[in-house]
Amino acid sequence: xxxxxxxxxxxxxxxxxxxxxxxxxxxxxxxxxxxxxxxxxxxxxxxxxxxxxxxxxxxxxxxxxxxxxxxxxxxxxxxxxxxxxxxxxxxxxxxxxxxxxxxxxxxxxxxxxxxxxxxxxxxxxxxxxxxxxxxxxxxxxxxxxxxxxxxxxxxxxxxxxxxxxxxxxxxxxxxxxxxxxxxxxxxxxxxxxxxxxxxxxxxxxxxxxxxxxxxxxxxxxxxxxxxxxxxxxxxxxxxxxxxxxxxxxxxxxxxxxxxxxxxxxxxxxxx
Amino acid sequence: xxxxxxxxxxxxxxxxxxxxxxxxxxxxxxxxxxxxxxxxxxxxxxxxxxxxxxxxxxxxxxxxxxxxxxxxxxxxxxxxxxxxxxxxxxxxxxxxxxxxxxxxxxxxxxxxxxxxxxxxxxxxxxxxxxxxxxxxxxxxxxxxxxxxxxxxxxxxxxxxxxxxxxxxxxxxxxxxxxxxxxxxxxxxxxxxxxxxxxxxxxxxxxxxxxxxxxxxxxxxxxxxxxxxxxxxxxxxxxxxxxxxxxxxxxxxxxxxxxxxxxxxxxxxxxx
DNA sequence: CGATGCCTTGAGACTGTTCAAATTAGGTGG
DNA sequence: CCACCTAATTTGAACAGTCTCAAGGCATCG
Numbered sequence: 001x002x003x004x005x006x007x008x009x010x011x012x013x014x015x016x017x018x019x020x021x022x023x024x025x026x027x028x029x030x031x032x033x034x035x036x037x038x039x040x041x042x043x044x045x046x047x048x049x050x051x052x053x054x055x056x057x058x059x060x061x062x063x064x065x066x067x068x069x070x071x072x073x074x075x076x077x078x079x080x081x082x083x084x085x086x087x088x089x090x091x092x093x094x095x096x097x098x099x100x101x102x103x104x105x106x107x108x109x110x111x112x113x114x115x116x117x118x119x120x121x122x123x124x125x126x127x128x129x130x131x132x133x134x135x136x137x138x139x140x141x142x143x144x145x146x147x148x149x150x151x152x153x154x155x156x157x158x159x160x161x162x163x164x165x166x167x168x169x170x171x172x173x174x175x176x177x178x179x180x181x182x183x184x185x186x187x188x189x190x191x192x193x194x195x196x197x198x199x200x201x202x203x204x205x206x207x208x209x210x211x212x213x214x215x216x217x218x219x220x221x222x223x224x225x226x227x228x229x230x231x232x233x234x235x236x237x238x239x240x241x242x243x244x245x246x247x248x249x250x251x252x253x254x255x256x257x258x259x260x261x262x263x264x265x266x267x268x269x270x271x
Numbered sequence: 272x273x274x275x276x277x278x279x280x281x282x283x284x285x286x287x288x289x290x291x292x293x294x295x296x297x298x299x300x301x302x303x304x305x306x307x308x309x310x311x312x313x314x315x316x317x318x319x320x321x322x323x324x325x326x327x328x329x330x331x332x333x334x335x336x337x338x339x340x341x342x343x344x345x346x347x348x349x350x351x352x353x354x355x356x357x358x359x360x361x362x363x364x365x366x367x368x369x370x371x372x373x374x375x376x377x378x379x380x381x382x383x384x385x386x387x388x389x390x391x392x393x394x395x396x397x398x399x400x401x402x403x404x405x406x407x408x409x410x411x412x413x414x415x416x417x418x419x420x421x422x423x424x425x426x427x428x429x430x431x432x433x434x435x436x437x438x439x440x441x442x443x444x445x446x447x448x449x450x451x452x453x454x455x456x457x458x459x460x461x462x463x464x465x466x467x468x469x470x471x472x473x474x475x476x477x478x479x480x481x482x483x484x485x486x487x488x489x490x491x492x493x494x495x496x497x498x499x500x501x502x503x504x505x506x507x508x509x510x511x512x513x514x515x516x517x518x519x520x521x522x523x524x525x526x527x528x529x530x531x532x533x534x535x536x537x538x539x540x541x542x
Numbered sequence: 543c544g545a546t547g548c549c550t551t552g553a554g555a556c557t558g559t560t561c562a563a564a565t566t567a568g569g570t571g572g
Numbered sequence: 573c574c575a576c577c578t579a580a581t582t583t584g585a586a587c588a589g590t591c592t593c594a595a596g597g598c599a600t601c602g
Contacts, residue, residue, distance in 0.1 A: 044502060062412050064498050070412040087397055092405045092503045126358055133404050134363045136411065141333045141341040143415040144459030148558070179580065188415030193558055195582060211567090227335050231315060232363045419590075451549065464590060466550060 003027050004166040005052040005104065008078030011165060011235060012127035019118040026114055027052060030105040034097050036177070040081055041095040046088060049107050051081040056101030057177050060093045061185065071186035073136050074098070074159065074178070078166040083132040085111050085125050099177030127234075134232045143188035146226070148197045151187045154226035156207060158233065160216055165235055176214040274298050275437040276323040276375065279349030282436060282506060283398035290389040297385055298323060301376040305368050307448070311352055312366040317359060320378050322352040327372030328448050331364045332456065342457035344407050345369070345430065345449070349437040354403040356382050356396050370448030398505075405503045414459035417497070419468045422458045425497035427478060429504065431487055436506055443487040447480065 006023050009015065015023070031054070034040065041047050043062065058075040072093055075081060081095050081103070088108065106114075115122040135158070142151050159176075163169035180198075184191040201207045206222050208215040216222060277294050280286065286294070302325070305311065312318050314333065329346040343364055346352060352366050352374070359379065377385075386393040406429070413422050430447075434440035451469075455462040472478045477493050479486040487493060 062408070064412070064416060066498065068416045070416040072408055072411050084401060087394070087401070089398070089401055092408060123358070127360070130355060130358070130360055133407075136404075137333070137343055137363060137407055140343050140407065140410050140414060141335070143411060145335060145339045145341040145456075180582095181580085185416075190559060191581085192560080192583090196558090199582090227337065450547090461591060462548090463550085463592080467590090470550085 002167075003104070004054055004078035004168070005080070007166045009121070009124040009128060012131070013120045013124040015120060015124065019120050022114060022117050023121065026106060026110055027104040029110070031102065032105055033100060033102045036097055036099050036101075038101075039094060039096045041091055043092060043094045044090050046090045047082055049105055050085065050111065051103035051105055053077050053079050053081065054102040054104055057098040058095055058101055059098055059178075059182065059186070060095050062093045069185045070188065071182065073132070073139065074186065076159070076162050076166070077168050079132075080128065083129045085115075085129070098179075098182055099175075131232075131234045134234070138232045139186075148187065148189050148193055149200055150226050151189070152183070152194070152197050152201060153206070153222040154228055155183070155186060156214065156216060157219065157222050157226055157228045160219070161230060161233055161235060172216040172219060174214055176209065176212055274375075275325055275349035275439070276351070278437045280392070280395040280399060283402070284391045284395040286391060286395065290391050293385060293388050294392065297377060297381055298325075298375040300381070303374055303376055305372045305374065307368055307370050307372075309372075310365060310367045312362055314363060314365045315361050317361045318353055320376055321356065321382065322374035322376055324348050324350050324352065325373040325375055328369040329366055329372055330369055330449075330453065330457070331366050333364045340456045341459065342453065344403070344410065345457065347430070347433050347437070348439050350403075351399065354400045356386075356400070369450075369453055370446075402503075402505045405505070409503045410457075419458065419460050419464055420471055421497050422460070423454070423465070423468050423472060424477070424493040425499055426454070426457060427472075427485065427487060428490065428493050428497055428499045431490070432501060432504055432506060443490060445485055447483055447485040 003024065005027060006015070006020060009023070032051075040051060040058065053075055055077055058079075058081060060072040060075065060081075061069055062072065063069050075095070082091055084091070115125065138154075138158075142154050146154060160169055160172060160174065163174045168174055178186070180191040180194040184194045187194065189197070198207070198209060201222075202209070204221070206216070206218045206225070208217055222228070274295065276298060277286070277291060280294070303322075311322060311329065324346055326348055329350075329352060331343040331346065331352075332340055333343065334340050346366070353362055355362070386396070409425075409429070413425050417425060431440055431443060431445065434445045439445055449457070451462040451465040455465045458465065460468070469478070469480060472493075473480070475492070477487070477489045477496070479488055493499070
């Protein structure tokens, strides 16, 4: 089975056998598991390592001094806990697990070696970071300009698509470890209102949630309600025509090795 | 007078005489002005050029199909309209001016040349992009977890600090071309409520606004109200100890030229 | 001096919050 | 497997914050 992170990166560059091999080795080096509600990074620290999520959910969040919490994004299988892999820098938000989580630990020097060994991977990392930032920008719109049911619909559709692209959602159903309180902090509403909003979507025949499994009954209607435009997720694999050379165009020292290209998949069909 | 963009970049790397010179030349090449309410980039297009703002305000925003708008960030003098300078990619939000704006136009090839000629500039660009993303993340917290007066206080303090660091705010007072409608779309509230909230801050003796000039009367109380923590703006110039070599550590092909270093300023005192 | 755009004000409606209590689900030790 | 404990969810009712709609005021600009 392909590693979720490899699967995710291949959304952003056509990875050849060589790149996949190197990546596979690095990812297999140090597998760790964390309990639910475990803090991986604390705001303002400068992480000395990175984690690629293999299984389970985590989240990036910020706290206000009075205890209010805002979740910036959910981290799903295939996601990197710290999207900034280019320069060592302090991170501006904390990261905690929302379920028990399996990760592949990747040290900074490992990352550096990866990038040097495979220019395509560098390109993929950069695009991954861009898309992750794009997801967070879309969240601003979500909490700023959508009503609670629309916000929830948007979050669910986004999550469904992101999980599908790493093969973690079959038949529009997936494990959803986030509690109402977690959803509330992601949506900018209260847990009580999450409960009521969820019931409204349920009553409308759009979703079903039991035993921490979420079933999207009517994706179309959810998308309509949320005015969902999937382009910000960049799942369509366009813009990949000339991956390595595109990077080389602007980044000094990145040369294009175009051998051993395997065809890229287009994700969005059912897993 | 130092160019606002040079001033901004020097927050992120100790720029030497050589870098400043190259930068100065590029910035002087093509100065343009745009009218107020002029759209510079449209969501989903792939820009072929970039603009560094010299004077005036612009904003990055997204529209929903029904006309709702969410402003993601204000672009102030010294800001880059498209923070992604590393790879050519479609942008996920539109950019429009909020006042008449003077910019320095910088083509992609120019940027590429800049980066190659001055590794320190590459480092500065990367950090600039990181900080801009950080500002947008803080906005999620603002609209998701703060009340209207807190949001407004936060936005005002942030803007004050950002303007100060490019010398555009003396005595805690600055030009504020954004209309109530613009502020509303940045804060995730309505224009009517902006009016009322503004009056509350005014009544509290914290700000004064007349003729499109905003005076921050009581910064401390605004910061307290907003629970403002300036660290996300990275104005303190720490983490600059070893700029070029820090980049070289992770990015292949970036070598460290440590000659001709001028001392970096710490911004936050009055301009 | 009339248009236009921007800001202000009021009243009522609505969305989402708060607090508190009841209910359910899950996990653990006996 | 049960009893217990804790965490998570649901529900109700009152309340607060923000929105909507509508009207009026005040600039600025041709």
